[in-house]
Amino acid sequence: MQKQAQLSHTQQALGDVVKQFQAGDINDQKNQARTVAAMSAIDPDAGRSFAESLRALGGRYTFYTDVLGQHWIGDTQRGTEHKGELGAPRSGAGRGGANVPITTEEARTTAQIGAQALANILHIVQTDPDALHVPAIYAGISNAKTAGGIAGALAGMVEPLAQTQLSPHQQMIMRFRDQFLESYMALITGKRGAGSPALLSLARNSFFPMANQDDPQVHASAVKSMRFALSKLQALGGGQAVTLDGLPGYTQAIREGLGLEGATAPEATPNMPGAAGQAPLGFGDLLKGVPGAPPVVDRKP
Numbered sequence: 001m002q003k004q005a006q007l008s009h010t011q012q013a014l015g016d017v018v019k020q021f022q023a024g025d026i027n028d029q030k031n032q033a034r035t036v037a038a039m040s041a042i043d044p045d046a047g048r049s050f051a052e053s054l055r056a057l058g059g060r061y062t063f064y065t066d067v068l069g070q071h072w073i074g075d076t077q078r079g080t081e082h083k084g085e086l087g088a089p090r091s092g093a094g095r096g097g098a099n100v101p102i103t104t105e106e107a108r109t110t111a112q113i114g115a116q117a118l119a120n121i122l123h124i125v126q127t128d129p130d131a132l133h134v135p136a137i138y139a140g141i142s143n144a145k146t147a148g149g150i151a152g153a154l155a156g157m158v159e160p161l162a163q164t165q166l167s168p169h170q171q172m173i174m175r176f177r178d179q180f181l182e183s184y185m186a187l188i189t190g191k192r193g194a195g196s197p198a199l200l201s202l203a204r205n206s207f208f209p210m211a212n213q214d215d216p217q218v219h220a221s222a223v224k225s226m227r228f229a230l231s232k233l234q235a236l237g238g239g240q241a242v243t244l245d246g247l248p249g250y251t252q253a254i255r256e257g258l259g260l261e262g263a264t265a266p267e268a269t270p271n272m273p274g275a276a277g278q279a280p281l282g283f284g285d286l287l288k289g290v291p292g293a294p295p296v297v298d299r300k301p
Helices: 002-023 029-042 044-057 104-127 136-147 149-165 168-189 197-207 216-237 250-257 283-288
Strands: 061-065 070-075 080-086
Touching: 002 029, 029 044, 029 061, 029 070, 044 061, 070 250, 080 250, 104 168, 104 216, 168 197, 168 216, 168 250, 197 216, 197 250
Parallel strands: none
Antiparallel strands: 061 070, 070 080
């Protein structure tokens, strides 16, 4: 009964926020920012869903909140993303299926699984550095399988034969690699599922050398990325306050969430809140009103 009363109170509060939003100009950037901030404070999942729905309006600013509650604001005119305030983490009930947001508690469990898989890989590499070398034949089949689709299905059929190209340590690394990548992609995208093929490829190649990349420096760089990610995942899995900044693919995942994946960020614009090299653009900046682009000066005689 108490839980139902709490749910009813939350729904009523969200309804009041929506009414205020609809009473104003729904295309106004300040009205949008105010509503995202208010809904996120009441129910993080509702705030995130509302932010995603705003993209359909085709306005200048888009909003996204990662799995840890970090707000991001995208500027579709300038092609830039800006870190906003740190809000409440996701707390809604998880649902099955791909592309469904995961809660913060699910993220911690996912981080623990990913951290264990990564720790296993690093342990194997420490005892057998050659285990990171992947035969070209197996790499192509394995990557196609991970990407899914028809090609993935066909690759899955011939993978057992390709496994014979691997040493026992390589087979173990490939198994732990797939386990880690599944967890990792869920964390940086905040959703179940692999994310876009480009994002998956970026993350995979950042941690695991591609076939024929046998240079020791390449392997050392991959191991360094693994150790950095391991420290982040262990902290998150242990319930510590941690950001995902610096993780390979995280910025790209944010840009996808903001609908900016195809945009190219222009040069820095001086004296503009949120411009490159300036203070981050947060909800406070939007609520005060963000100045538009500098007026075009006609220099013709």
